[in-house]
Amino acid sequence: MTSYALRIAGLSWQVRLRGLAVTFGGLVLLVLLMALNMRIGDLPMTVGEVFTDTFDASSPAHFVIMELRLPRALTGALVGAALALSGAIIQSIARNPLASPEILGVTTGASVTVVAGVVVSGGVHGGVSGLLSSVGMPALALLGGLLGAVIVYGLAWRRGLDGYRLVLVGIGVAAVFTNVKYWLMTVGDVNDTAQAMVWISGSLHGRGWEHVIPVALALAVLIPLTLLGTRSLNALRFSDDTVTALGVRMNLSRALMILAAVLLAAVATASAGPVAFVALASPQIALRLIRSAQPPLLSSAIVGAVLTAGADLLARTAFSPIELPVGVVTAVLGAPYLIYLLTRIRKGRT
């Protein structure tokens, strides 16, 4: 395996050619998928027109692109990247390919608080709009995501953390959250409930810049921070004693990385709803593409973005003109993948 060292002011990373190739290939594919996505709509365009109209402010379609189609495509890509990064961190820390923010209660927790927000505020303000939707929803989702993670983590903690106990407790807590969500939806006004329903299936429909910006900010801040943490993340792969011997402050770095993962997943969920299985599958796909020992962070994010953009394209074209929520497509594709992982683990070849 060819690899080089990248050194910036005393910090160094190992850069692998294979990783670089996957990253750049993924970016090209992502741009292509986004362009294909942006063709679709009341005003059909060719891929060429999409590119020219994006950069030509005088073109009549420029407004459509900038205000409607680009935000949607960007939301999809960024949400996918954030979820995948979150999944890669959690899988590295849990040392378990089955772990993901969904199972840790982050996405389900965020779903509950957002639906609660929609139902409660709907009665007062007549719908979610303005400041509440751009600031309130991400904040609510963060709160719910953190709460969910704390509950699952706390309940699973019993003289240490067992990977499987964590997963099973997560399944139980997710059931409580899901049913609270059903209950909230029966309590609320019908129109608010319909709005919440679209959101909880994981949809990119009608996403604007207010959905892009929180995820973009979160990624801009957290990607560099998590890359700085790569070294301790690599060390966390070993047993707790080895990690301590390697000089990594284990509990601190583990807590910080988990916090970053929860923030990423919660912000992504606030923007697009719970898009299922992206966080689970992307790190594993990236790991196999790059053939590294554990989920590579950057490549996972790229794979996540490509997967979500591809799933959205499928969701919009498979039953056109009817459009499915992207979360439905990722679940249909992702669940068999989880099953495949399970059978691999049973055979002892993780």
Next chain:
Amino acid sequence: MVATTAVKLPQLRHRRLTWLIGLTGVLVLAIVLSITIGAKAVPLTDAWHALTSPTGTESDIIIRSLRLPRTALGILAGIALGVAGALMQGHTRNPLADPGLLGVTQGAAFAMVASIIFLGTTSLLGFIWFGLAGALVASVGVFALGMVGGRGGPTPVTLALAGTAVSAFLYALTSAMVLLDEQAMDVFRFWQSGSIAARGTEVIWQVLPFIAAGLLLALLNASGLNALSLGEDVARNLGQNIALTRAVGVASVTLLTGAAVAACGSLSFIGLIVPHLARRVSGTDHRWLLPYSGLIGAALLLLGDVIGRVVAPPGELEVGVVLALLGAPFFVALVRRRKPVRL
């Protein structure tokens, strides 16, 4: 369970009979509560009047047309799901087995929605048949997945995860179909939260034969299941036809779950909790465990329904939601208490 084995046999029999009487008392209490409590509370004397000599007063109509069918359906579904849970846990030797957790419920939902969209099914009887078919395919599928590559069957964790994956897959397919078809959406909505309210008397008569057949198979299965719990090799040496015992078990679980969920919608966790409660008093002998599970299941479902009626006035909380809110903490406690071992 350790305590149970230490008890001497005559004592055990005495204890089992005492508990049987006690639980029957609890079920009767649950029935009385279910008939009298609701949006309009009906005094006991009026309820008795409605049951014995109805004259068409307001409370007579409420009780005979709403509360009575609701209670009867609750009893039926509770017995069915409790027994199905006990059978599933016995056959998989897995303390976390539950028709809802293992994807059987979602299988029934998927088949029912598909039948509405592609075949235009509208009658309840049609739903039941498709629900049964879906439940069968999903339960066989989950078992097969859990078995892959393992010696002696799936571990509790693999099975629970396989169930979650199958559920997620079927749920996604179902919601895709539902989003494409409004009529199916309407059926699915009622289905998702799980309720025994306003189902009407004819529903009860239609699911009754399926549940009765399922219960009969379950009772026939009890002694074979006892032998199987000693391990397949021992059971074979004892002269058990293992394939037949398994097939009868799967058929029974399918009939019970399929009929219950076709009539009431998705009711998860009741099949998980009930056998654990029943095992506390009955021990591991399935000839006792199955009837106990039925009794406790019926009482629990009715009590859950009554709680749902009073907890969120002026509306009601669906019994499926109540059961999940009660059952999931139980599940978490079960997972926390010890490493999930095979039964």
